[in-house]
Amino acid sequence: KLGLPKKHLVDLAGRFIPEVKPWAGVFVKEADPKIIEDLEKRGLLYKKEIIRHTYPFCWRCDTPLLYYAKESWFVRMSKLRDKMIKANQGINWIPTHIRDGRFGEWLREVKDWAFSRERYWGTPLPIWICECGEKKVVGGLADFPESSSGNTYYLLRHGESETNTKNIASSDISKPYRLTEKGRSQIAEAAKKLKKEKIDLIISSDYPRTKETSKIVSKTLKLPVAYDQRIREMNFGEYDELSVSEFKAKFSHELERFDRAPAGGETLKDVLRREMEFVQELEEKYRGKKFLLVGHGDPWWVLEGAIKGLSTRQIAEQWYTEDYIGHGGVRKFRMRDFPRDADGFVDLHRPYIDTTKFHCPKCGEQMSRVKEVADVWFDSGSMPFAQHHYPFENKKQIEKGEAFPADYISEAIDQTRGWFYTLLAVSTLLEREAPYKNVICLGHVLDAKGQKMSKSRGNVVDPFAMIEKYGADAVRWYMYTVNQPGDPKRFDEKDLDQVTKQVFLILWNVQTFYKTYESTKRGIKGAHALDRWIVSRLHLLIDQVTKLLESYRVTEAGRLIADFITDLSTWYVRRSRERFKTSGIETLREVLVTLSKLMAPFTPFLAESLYQELRAAPSKLHASVHLEDWPSSDPKRIDRDLIAGMARARLAVELGHAIRAEAKIKVRQPLADCEIAIDLPAGKAGKGTIADDILPIIAEELNVKAVRLVPALPAGRSHIEERAGRAIKLGSGISVGLSTAISDDLKREGIAREIIRAVNNLRKQAKLTIADRITLSYETDDSAVRETFETEGQKILDAVRGESIAAGKGKADQGAELDLAGATLWIGIRKI
Known part of the structure; x- marks a missing residue:
């Protein structure tokens, strides 16, 4: 700004330069206390204190860094x-x-x-400067100058030969493969066109087919022919004299040929190196000449691509396309001063780019590239x-x-x-x-205490270890759903474990449950209230997740899916277990297939595993979930009243279970009835807020004989009339009254349920299958328990796949002693 001279007092090693006395050669940090001491002696020190501030350190070795003013190229972003x-x-x-x-x-x-x-490494700045101050910025390969030699080159491929008609890969110069009649005609035609170009020299490969080609051209152009081994056919090594198709089969792609040679043969890079050496020799030896070079297909294909500045991939893509030189074809080029690597390919990086010089248009001297690379x-x-x-x-x-x-x-x-x-x-x-x-x-991932992860602190969590332990999908899902994307994430492995158990394992257990009843396909699909509810929830989920993802709200979308999985497992599947033995399993399949599609972007591996399990049976599913279309929501299948009614039902169940817990009555103990009152706006009836076909679901879940909807009392408040033997619980907009009186019949039914649970546990311990039948034996001194076996015996047998019940301790494969509210019962089972 001020035009002041720039003078560094410190060299690049961080030491004061000789002119700075008395600290010449001293490292600046070591000189700091000496400078302070000198200022103090001379009375020039105004103030001395320690200030804590941020300072840059080398990220490799933690050495304090020094700011050093240097000239730089700037882009005026302002x-x-x-x-x-x-x-x-x-x-x-x-x-x-x-x-x-x-x-x-x-x-x-x-x-x-x-x-x-x-x-050194980086994108070189494409700026060339002359000592006279002239600058040149190169924008592409086209800006590089043509070679100062002024030479022009014409590549001529030999005409069709016997190697071509026989489809032979031949690099043996001793084999007398000659041109066909068609090949001689192709070259004669090419020679006529070349006559107009005023060729100065003909140089040819020394194979019989190229010698014959150059001889025909030589006669027309009236020029002698020189031969050079560096433009010979590619050496096919162990594939020499075999079919071209056999040679091609060695490579999965033409790109491999640049670095992989057949035994005893050449790579395409080997071919290009000798060709470029040949051309460079002509460039240095001649000025303003026109050369006709007679050679072979693949060598000319590679040379032409490299001359143009194409990459190996670009050259490979042109093999046997319209860009590939045909028999008798001619290609013309002039060399440009491109920076080239040792193989002859254009390489715009250092050190090759630094060898390229430009002619200064202002003073005629050479322009050299600046030493810097781009940020x-x-x-x-x-x-x-x-x-x-x-x-x-x-x-x-x-x-x-x-x-x-x-x-x-x-x-x-x-x-x-x-x-x-x-x-x-x-x-x-x-x-x-x-x-x-x-x-x-x-946001950044922090440790469990909210600290930045650092190797020096020892609090870095290895993501690969977490992936190995929990799976990539679990880590991915955790990152999606733990909090909003922009918030810092306090990573705690406990949370990752929780994600695995609360989402992945629950979903996989549902899939396993489906497989158990997969062959059951009886009943009308979707007729039951639970089926209609889960399908409504599913299509609502599709609609919500789609809209959220379209708005890039990934966290909310993931959490909705997690909530749905919980509802699917803890409500739909749990309440449908018995029903699936005869019907409804097709609805669960539809839900799981759709859920795999919704989860595919979040958890690609889990979604694919789930989908493949569902594909195992004959189906119309694709080979992979990732080949599926994103699911579409059908508004006609979304019953919002049913969804709201089921939500009220579940709240009623929650209140009912709370009443049981407070009264210390187990869920397996049947009760007489349940009353539900819902707070509705004035003028609305007390019924209809929970559909009639949902009431049996509530009854099953609460284990009551009857569920009734009653008007809320008093008006405007959710309340149920208090009566003896009834406990009441109030919730948000809903009240539940549960009969807590237990009759003898209800007590016996409750005991029967405890017995059924115990027997099924014994079946599990004995590792019995659903097809295995059993006999039961029991021993008890309690009359109520004996009465239960007498009155409820058949129900017990039906529930545990039993054939008979016998009093007394008989032979048993498995047995257990139970405490039934103070009554002792021994029960045993034996496989038939």
């Missing part, structure tokens, strides 16, 4: 500030405050971009364009919106000054719109 701020306003940020907060503030205070770095963030910011080699290729993908801008990107919050910024900066520099439409900006 001139583009308004354009970037305007572009940012059209981006949807998650969280929303980032747009005008952290990122918006960075744009408002944007600094000019220190664009260059003094490193690596420029590479990152250029990604949307560079990956398509824009603007040199694929303009439609960028300019017609086929691949730009991105619909969505995601990275951590620190990228507001890194990738998010440089993407926008480069796009703005190219006068294009914002390079992304939506951003999910992530």
Whole structure:
């Protein structure tokens, strides 16, 4: 700004230069106390205190760093500030405050971009400078000058030969394969066209087929022929004299041929090296000459591609396409001063780029490239364009919106000054719109105490260890659902374990349960209230998750899926277990298939495993869930009244269980009845808020004989008339009254249920299958228990797949002693 001279007092080793006395050669940090002491002696020290402040350290060795003023190339981003701020306003940020907060503030205070770095590796700055001050910026390969030799080269491929008609890969020069009649005709035609080009020299491969070719051309052009082994056919090694198809079968792709040679043969890189050595020799030896080079298909294919500056992949893609030189074909080129690697391919990196010089248009001297490379963030910011080699290729993908801008990107919050910024900066520099439409900006992962993870602190959690232990999907799901994307994540392995158990294992248990009854396909699909409810919930879930994902609200979408899995397991499947033995299993299948599709973007491996389990039986499913379309919600299948009614029913059940718990009455003990009152707006009837076909579900869950809906008392409040033998519980907008009186009949039925539970546990201990039948024996002194076996015996047998019951301690495979509210019972089972 002020034009003052720049003078460094410290060298690059961090030591004072000789002119700084008396500290010349002293490391600056070691000199600090000596400088303070000198100032103090001379009375020039104003104040001395210790200040705690941030300071840069080397991330490799923790050595304190020194700030060192150096010249650099800058991009004047301050001139583009308004354009970037305007572009940012059209981006949807998650969280929303980032747009005008952290990122918006960075744009408002944007600094000019220190664009260059003094490193060896990186993208070289394409800037050439002459000592006279003239500068040249290269924008692409087309900006590199043509060779100063002025030579022109014509590549002629030999005409069709016997190797071609016999489809033979032949590199044995002793084999006398000659041109066919068609091949001689092709070369005669090419020679006529070449006559107009005023060729100076003909140089040919010394194979019989190329010698014959050059002889025909030589006669027409009236020029002698020289031969050079460096433009011979490729050496096919162990595949020599075998069919071309056999040789091709050795490689999965033409790209392999550049680095993989047949035994005793050459790679394409070997071929190119000798060809480039040959051409370079001509470049150095001759000026302004026109050369006709007679050679072979593959060698010319590789040479032509390398001369144009194509990569190995680009060259491989041209093999036997219209770009591949045909028999008798001619290709013309002039060399350019491209930087080339040892194999002869164009390489725009160091050290090759530094060998390229330009002729200064101002003074005529040589221009050399500046030593700096570009900031690596420029590479990152250029990604949307560079990956398509824009603007040199694929303009439609960028300019017609086929691949730009991105619909969505995601990275951590620190990228507001890194990738998010440089993407926008480069796009703005190219006068294009914002390079992304939506951003999910992530908070950092911290340890369980909220501390930043650091190797030095020893609190780093190895993600690969977590993936190995819990699976990649569990880690992924945890990150999606633990909190909002922009919030810091206090990683605790306990939470990851909980995710696995509360979502993944529950879902897999449902799938396992489905497989148990998979063959049961009786009954009308979806007729039961529970089936209609779960299908309604499913289609509502599809609608909600779709809308949330379209709004990039991933956390809410994941949590809804988790809630649905809980409802599926703890309510739908649990309340349908007995029913699945005869009907309803098809509805569960529909739910699981759809759920696998919804989970596929979140948990691709779990979703695929679930889907494949469902594919095991004959079905119309695809080979993979990832080949499926995203599910569509059917509004006609969403019964919102049913969903609301079931929610009230579940709340009623919750209140009923609370009453049982307070009264210390087990759920297996049947009770007489349950009354439910729902608080409704004035004028609404007390019935109809829970559908009649839901009431039996409540009765089963609460183990009561009858459920009745009653009007709320008094008006405007959820209340049930208090009566003797009835306990009442109030909830949000609903009240439940449960009869707690237990008659002798109810008591016997309760004992029967305890017996059934105990026998089924014994069956499990004995590892019996559902097909195994048993006999029961028992011993008890309690009359009520004996009466239970007499009155409820058949029900017990039906429930445990038993054939008979005998009093007395008989032979048993498994037995157990039970305490039934003070009564002792021994019961045993024996497999028939």
